[in-house]
Amino acid sequence: MSGFQSPRGLRDLLEPLASAHGWVTDRAWAAADAAGYARIELPIAEESALFERAVGGTSDIVAKELYRLEPRGDDAITLALRPEATAGAVRAYIQHGMRSQPQPVRLATVAQLFRYDRPQKGRYRQFTQFDIEAIGDGGPGIDLEVIELGAAYLRELGLTDVQVHLNSVGCAACRPAYVETLRAHFTSVSQELSEVDQSRLATNPLRLLDSKEPAAVQRAASAPVITDHLCAECAAHYAAVTAGLATIGTAVLPAPRLVRGLDYYTRTAWEYLLPGEQGQQGALGGGGRYDGLVELLGGTPTPAIGFAIGIDRVVLALEARGLLPAVSGGPAIVVAGIEPDSVASRVAIAGELRAAGASARADVSTRKIGKQLEGAVRDGALAVIIVEPDGRLTLRDLVKASQAEPAERGGVIAAALRLVQNEG
Numbered sequence: 074m075s076g077f078q079s080p081r082g083l084r085d086l087l088e089p090l091a092s093a094h095g096w097v098t099d100r101a102w103a104a105a106d107a108a109g110y111a112r113i114e115l116p117i118a119e120e121s122a123l124f125e126r127a128v129g130g131t132s133d134i135v136a137k138e139l140y141r142l143e144p145r146g147d148d149a150i151t152l153a154l155r156p157e158a159t160a161g162a163v164r165a166y167i168q169h170g171m172r173s174q175p176q177p178v179r180l181a182t183v184a185q186l187f188r189y190d191r192p193q194k195g196r197y198r199q200f201t202q203f204d205i206e207a208i209g210d211g212g213p214g215i216d217l218e219v220i221e222l223g224a225a226y227l228r229e230l231g232l233t234d235v236q237v238h239l240n241s242v243g244c245a246a247c248r249p250a251y252v253e254t255l256r257a258h259f260t261s262v263s264q265e266l267s268e269v270d271q272s273r274l275a276t277n278p279l280r281l282l283d284s285k286e287p288a289a290v291q292r293a294a295s296a297p298v299i300t301d302h303l304c305a306e307c308a309a310h311y312a313a314v315t316a317g318l319a320t321i322g323t324a325v326l327p328a329p330r331l332v333r334g335l336d337y338y339t340r341t342a343w344e345y346l347l348p349g350e351q352g353q354q355g356a357l358g359g360g361g362r363y364d365g366l367v368e369l370l371g372g373t374p375t376p377a378i379g380f381a382i383g384i385d386r387v388v389l390a391l392e393a394r395g396l397l398p399a400v401s402g403g404p405a406i407v408v409a410g411i412e413p414d415s416v417a418s419r420v421a422i423a424g425e426l427r428a429a430g431a432s433a434r435a436d437v438s439t440r441k442i443g444k445q446l447e448g449a450v451r452d453g454a455l456a457v458i459i460v461e462p463d464g465r466l467t468l469r470d471l472v473k474a475s476q477a478e479p480a481e482r483g484g485v486i487a488a489a490l491r492l493v494q495n496e497g
């Protein structure tokens with residue numbers, strides 16, 4: 074009989090991956106806490122229209138990859154599983170009147186996202202991002218803070234060779250003229266472009282710089298670069314960010330053809346890349362300024378900036394480099410028993426040990442004591458407490474392979490706690 078399988082692109086995380094994800098996630102929250110970013114937990118689904126408006130109807134994320142949920146009952150609204158976190162964060166900023174707080178409002182979240190994408194290593198249909206958003210400050214200083222926060226997070230995990238690829242994608246004042254220049258550049262070869270790229274040429278030529286199709290890639294190599302077409306304000310902003318990062322000592326590579334996949338980006342755009350990784354696996358995350366998004370979603374015009382780092386890819390990179398911490402093994406103390414009817418008292422003692430701060434479990438089986446001891450050794454326990462038929466306890470030190478005389482409960486529990494403290 075063929076049983077159920079997890080759906081394609083949706084993974085079970087078993088050990089050691091489950092602990093690795095937890096560890097990388099904990100470090101993300103800690104980095105955000107340390108920098109004064111307030112935690113925010115957002116719903117896993119939003120109105121589909123929110124993503125259509127924020128991310129843009131022509132983006133792959135909305136046009137091809139959105140998981141929509143059928144409206145239920147009286148609720149005529151179509152929801153969608155979130156494909157990114159920024160739209161929800163901005164929706165929350167507006168909804169909760171965060172504009173009345175000191176600006177910028179610094180927010181952090183770790184979010185499970187869903188995109189109907191072709192699964193492969195490092196690309197899944199459910200994945201997790203560490204997201205940072207700073208809403209309400211248009212100056213280059215906050216760009217420096219946010220870019221360096223993500224870079225430092227990755228470096229401190231051990232990915233010390235992470236690179237920041239930096240660009241400016243301009244603003245509503247200067248980008249349209251550049252886009253026309255770009256359109257002209259690709260129009261002369263439009264017959265050679267794939268069907269998808271021809272439609273990109275019509276709707277959003279910037280996306281052609283992102284294309285993986287050979288004809289577009291070849292033509293993109295000689296495309297005009299946006300940093301030569303910025304307005305004075307965007308150019309000054311970009312220069313200030315570049316100079317500031319040099320002062321901080323963040324290594325930056327100018328990437329004049331870097332455009333991020335989403336419509337809402339303005340000015341500063343960047344990616345965190347690991348050199349030497351295969352395909353997309355080295356793309357750990359990216360960010361950008363999105364000065365028009367708050368207004369686009371119905372708020373007062375408010376500049377903002379943020380990044381998203383893919384937790385799954387970070388874990389893959391750490392794993393490939395042997396940088397994941399060892400998974401903590403089984404419990405330090407196992408409570409075994411000679412008589413089958415001592416099971417309840419074993420469970421009680423294990424609970425007492427845990428309450429005192431040790432890791433402990435009871436052997437709840439009725440098998441022979443020899444088998445119980447073998448199980449404790451296999452789990453990597455440091456000590457076993459054996460419940461004797463008369464209710465006294467025997468402490469066995471598995472590291473030294475020595476055993477004390479049976480003694481009263483309180484004394485043995487205290488001795489076991491000392492033992493694991495010294496040897497743990």
Ligand code: AMP
Nearest residue numbers: 195196197200356357358359381383386
């Ligand atoms: P994006 O939101 O597309 O700019 O992606 C930001 C980061 O999220 C990427 O650099 C990846 O690390 C991660 N990411 C994006 N899509 C996926 C996916 N389908 N599976 C795993 N990680 C992803």
